[in-house]
Amino acid sequence: xxxxxxxxxxxxxxxxxxxxxxxxxxxxxxxxxxxxxxxxxxxxxxxxxxxxxxxxxxxxxxxxxxxxxxxxxxxxxxxxxxxxxxxxxxxxxxxxxxxxxxxxxxxxxxxxxxxxxxxxxxxxxxxxxxxxxxxxx
Numbered sequence: 001x002x003x004x005x006x007x008x009x010x011x012x013x014x015x016x017x018x019x020x021x022x023x024x025x026x027x028x029x030x031x032x033x034x035x036x037x038x039x040x041x042x043x044x045x046x047x048x049x050x051x052x053x054x055x056x057x058x059x060x061x062x063x064x065x066x067x068x069x070x071x072x073x074x075x076x077x078x079x080x081x082x083x084x085x086x087x088x089x090x091x092x093x094x095x096x097x098x099x100x101x102x103x104x105x106x107x108x109x110x111x112x113x114x115x116x117x118x119x120x121x122x123x124x125x126x127x128x129x130x131x132x133x134x135x136x137x
Contacts, residue, residue: 033057051075054126061129071125074118081115 028050037044037053040060044053051072058068085094101111 028054036060051079058126058129061133063129071122074115074122078115078119 030050030053033050033053033056034044034048037056037060040057042056042060044056048056054075055068055072058071059065063071081097084097098108101108105111105114
């Protein structure tokens, strides 16, 4: 039950963070992820940031690299949308993304819910993988 409450809280934090455009993605502890990846016999490039480090950890936890990449794809989508929609893209890209979101999900709320659902599903798998992994010390 306590784990379920934590997971529900994490889901709420995720959706709140996404809705505030602050992005939970930027709140991941890169130092810890880098150390964990090394502990899992991965040798991450020094240039890798949080999302790719988390993907490296998943591979270290014996996920197939393609599956690890697939699990991280909703997070990359959130990160990329945030970057583009916060003014880092020029031209018509933001309007194209909005049009695509409306076409695929009827409206922006539907798109938001879809992305939250994808991140939620991914997060459950990631939490489970770390929770079920052998702990050192």
